[in-house]
Amino acid sequence: MADLLAARFQMGMSLAFHIIFAVVGIAMPVMMVLAERRWRTSGDPIYLDLAKRWARGTAILFAVGAVSGTVLSFELGLLWPTFMRFAGAIIGMPFSLEGFAFFTEAIFLGVYLYGWERVSPRAHSFAGVMVAVSGALSGVFVVTANAWMNAPAGFELVNGAPVNVHPLAAMANAAAPAQVLHMTLAAYAATGFAVAGIHAFLMLRGRRAPFHRYALTIALVVGAPAAVLQPVSGDYAATTVARHQPAKLAAMEALFETQAHAPITLGGWPDVESRRTRFGIVVPHALSLLAFRDPAATVVGLDSVPRDQWPNLPAVHLSFDVMVACGTYLALVGLWAGWLALRRADLSRRRVFLRAVVIGAPLGFVAIETGWMVTELGRQPWIIYGVLRTADAVTPMPGQLWRTGVFALIYVFLAVVVTVLLSRQIVRSPMHTGEFERAKG
Amino acid sequence: MSSALFLAGTLVVALNAYVVLGGADFGGGVWDLLARGPRKEAQRQLIAQAIGPVWEANHVWLILAIVLLFTCFPAAFARIVVPLNLPLTGVLIGIVLRGSAFAFRGYGGDRDAVQRRWGRVFAVASLVTPLLLGTALGAVASGAVGAAAAGTAASFGVRYVRPWLAPFPLSVGVVTLACFAFLAATYLTLEGPAGALRDDFRRRAIASGIAVAAAALAALVTAAPSAPLMWHGLIGSWWAVSFQLLTGVTAIVALAALVRRRYALARLAAIVQVSLVLWGWAWSQYPYVVPPDLTIAAAAAPAATQQLVIAALVLGALVLVPSLFYLFRVFKGSDRLSTISHP
């Protein structure tokens, strides 16, 4: 039991670590390409400086993303050998495609980072576009694999073994479209707001260097539209969950009783013993309306789910509410940014707006982490929903706790180093001097 | 040829590419650790410059191999990872520390102390990882991994340590390390300007080439008692023996070319030699993925999966081959002495 918990903890920790770097690897190339393009069209050297500085930071994050991703592909087997024996042939396909996406990404990243003086301007921009596209594609493929765990398809179960395997049908599982859309938008929203927040912070510190204004604008161009769309795609995700994983939806919403006119409970603590959610704010009919587009619809509650198949309610419910809260905030700030852009306002003078952006900087990443907790913890006790239990998939090797501890130390160490290195890059950014105003003349 | 056999062959091709490309990146780290003499810093700089633009792409070959293994031979993957949990965990820690230390050193600022600290982590991880990786492969080849999965009642040591902590697997680990160092030194003779620096790496290449031969011999000797299947596969038939002889000939060609300063020839011969070692291993354990009993056919995924993976491989190669060609032309092409600008 302790070994199972340690293995689950290690898997979750590794993914929660990797996802930060993966998300940056998806969205940063888009921003670098935009900055480089502005430089080529306007000739303004500040844009070139921006693209190069962003590239330096991205290179560090990319390396950590690549090695932590490698850890994951081994861990799938090291921790869950039974899962992989069952699922390898069914969902190996998206992983194989992801492999090719990684190749393209790594190759053109090499060209992009080291090739400023070695390849033509067009080839350089092309390399940036390739990195951006293949980064997004690798995310799409791996999330497709995860969606299959939530809504398994493409095989038949005979005596506990999969037969009649159709990998393409497995990829076209019911959960994939919503998860892929929601996750891809999440990458742009979270990274866009994180970068915008950093530059807004430096502007608030009194540096109106055009450098930061350009950076802020590009980051918001990438982040704000995605943040505005995120509640819409999240609603789509929720309706999918309602149809295919009723137990997860009930846990997300802390709904103990199956009922028509089901309410939504905001916040509160789901008390498993008394089967009541305490301290929450109840919005009548809202859940039926949102999940099934009908205020009278019946929503399955946990009383229809065998007790040994309940996920961890407080964790799933509160994670969900935190994600939605972050998403609502970011969407509002995104709308505000759009409104200011329509009015062609000078963002550097909007101090309240800049503060709001600074507050939003970590929230996208908070939403990503809590969103994944909803997805992964909400699927428990299943590793493949309704098919294979996590407890039956874990490695037989004892002593998992030791290894989990070692990896925890490594991740903490890497996180500290990356933070120090990145903040040093940021401190070095041109805010202490007026060199760029001068350079611009 | 069955499609399962084709996929197994592709798996070995991916491993081969990882060994001759990614392996040299590890070998570079070994030479970083062993940098000596008046040109110590110049050696390290050359190594970093040679690895920088390509290591992430080279590293993906390993991921491709793993993904192909668990997609096309899921039963083999599940069986290998359980007894080899410990060395593979070591490999992972090594990969994480090496990759991030390399990036941290490159972008971490120019202070000497910082450089040295990350340089040390990078170099030590480059040394340990190939040892463990080779040990893991050797343990599979020896048949001990396949046998370990069978008995479930045995003690921890018997199930999780003894399969790989044995003379043959460890000697394969040493062969792997020596091969990686040999490849790296041979490539590095062509990375920098002619002169003393090139000669440094020429001497290192010759020394590690001899080490490869010695380690391979030691592995062969330990194979007889502790990996009888492997021993039989390696020298049990006339073609197997001629294969080993061919490998020996390329080794001599590589060393002779280094001695006579024919660097391009030496590089080619080194690549062929190391690839032959790998294919010799693969061939000797045919038709098993996990000796002594799990065959390629028995471990293979259903036909539908195999066909789709082959289709994906073909499509992927159409993108991959030109892209890789482009990458190496840009950074390893003819005007290699112009600076590679560090972002």
Ligand code: HDD
């Ligand atoms: C920037 C990040 C972000 C933001 C602002 C939101 N989400 Fe989210 N959400 C994610 C990032 C995310 C995620 C981390 O990317 C998840 C985890 C799995 C997935 O596919 O996306 C996720 C999962 C996820 C799921 C579970 C899907 C499943 O298990 O299959 C639902 C129902 C929602 N979200 C709903 C919402 C709603 C209604 C939001 C409204 C504001 C919202 N999300 C904002």
Ligand code: HEM
């Ligand atoms: C990157 C974002 C992700 C995060 C943060 C995440 C988080 C987690 C967490 C917290 C667990 C532990 C579950 C528990 O303790 O109950 C877990 C388990 C697992 N996840 Fe994910 N996950 C992510 C994406 C994925 C993806 C894309 C896959 C693709 C296959 C995946 C596969 C697994 C597997 C195999 C397990 C182990 C079995 C289980 O406990 O259900 N995860 N993940």
Ligand code: HEM
């Ligand atoms: C939703 C979850 C995930 C997303 C969105 C994602 C996305 C990405 C991206 C964009 C990269 C590129 C490198 C970088 O940006 O640093 C990457 C690297 C990697 N990811 Fe993930 N990943 C996820 C989860 C996983 C899982 C579950 C696995 C395990 C099979 C995995 C395996 C890898 C590997 C092996 C790499 C290294 C590739 C390289 O060397 O370039 N990822 N991931």
